[in-house]
Amino acid sequence: MDTAERAALVARHTEEVVTEDELETLLAETAEPTAYIGYAPTGEMHIGHFTTIRKLADFIDAGLDVTVLVADLHAHLDDEKSPFELLDARSEYYRLAIEGMVAAAGADPDAVSFTRGTDYQLEEPYTLQLYRLLADTTISRAQRAGSEVVRQSDNPKLGGLVYTLMQSLDVAALDADIAYGGIDQRGIYMLAREELPDHGFDKPLCVFAPLLSGLSGGKQSSSDRASGxxxxxxxxxxxxxxxxxxxxxxxxxxNGVLEYLQRLVFPVLAVRDDPLVVERPEEYGGDLSYDAYxxxxxxxxxxxxxxxxxxxxxxxAIDDVIAPVRERLLDHPEVLAEAYPETWG
RNA sequence: CCGCCCUUAGCUCAGACUGGUAGAGCAGUCGACUGUAGAUCGACUUGUCCCCCGUUCAAAUCGGGGAGGGCGGACCA
Known part of the structure; x- marks a missing residue:
């Protein structure tokens, strides 16, 4: 695979790459470029997460070294979405679910490195850098950066602001060349591109995945089980x-149904080289079969x-795609029960 | 440390002054209409009225205490 092919593989099915030129340069000049994606272990994971994670298979194929951050502190900092006592349990659930999705996408979960926020975010060098970022970032700048990610309210907590700076710093702390995430993360990583060079770190490239529409037309939400x-x-x-x-x-x-097919089902079917078969009564023309979205x-x-x-x-088709992940999760009922006692306990 | 305000359905809130066991909008559920859904009609559901104590025949409503949240003031050698 030449550099252009690798760049195309990294960029396919994405919403935006910042910037394409930087990506080509990185792939051409760096022996083993690194990419990271972070998830705050809050609500249960859904098919929207799956579409984003599925792309990690492309990253691995393109020769990137992929790290998944389970950002446990972030889950609490964002308006206490996860109670502090549940961070361990939910981190374990996220890791299990993410490994399942990587495997279901046709990649080897062992090719992905997992890290937890508390593994390094409490150590002195990180903390010191965080304070230095806090010292020279305005409240309004941090608010703007995190407005699509952090829960908004009339009485926002400081945690949501610190969240934004920590996520920016994570890119440097994890030594990632590429920050990957949903397009909702754009504000935070643009802040990272702005601030990190001022603090002696490299400016990260960013790759953003599209977000899926919810099934009722709105956005997909972890807190609304009916939305996806x-x-x-x-x-x-x-x-x-x-x-x-x-x-x-x-x-x-x-159209959420089409989006699910385009962004999740067909990419997975392509790996298996299977078509999507649509059964249809004779009166409407009989069955159909599609090889591509x-x-x-x-x-x-x-x-x-x-x-x-x-x-x-x-x-x-969707059921077929999530089935292996579902089975893996249901094989560990204690993980679900401890992470979400109100739903699974 | 002091003062003021807020807490009612999943959400946003009305009702409190003038006690009679609770309402609207949105959301949700179910029908009708479409070969799906939505839109549009039609119907329906939902509550420890923050907690405790007291007054009263009767408290979301009045009185006292408490909890949580918000706002302001004071202190500034």
């Missing part, structure tokens, strides 16, 4: 949720593929 498919949802639940999803015939915008979208836009036929096929 969760990793532990069984086949019937997936079918119910997809059946209820906003899905206007012929329209692509805000583009064909399916064309048919959908043209009105050749009706939502009522698409939905059951999509539900079955």
């Amino acid at each position: 498919v969760f990793l532990t949802d069984d086949a019937d639940t997936v079918a119910e949720k997809i059946d209820g999803a906003y899905c206007p015939a012929g329209e692509v915008a805000d 583009g064909e399916l979208e064309s048919d959908f836009v043209a009105g050749e593929l009706h939502p009522a036929d698409l939905k059951p096929a999509a539900a079955a």
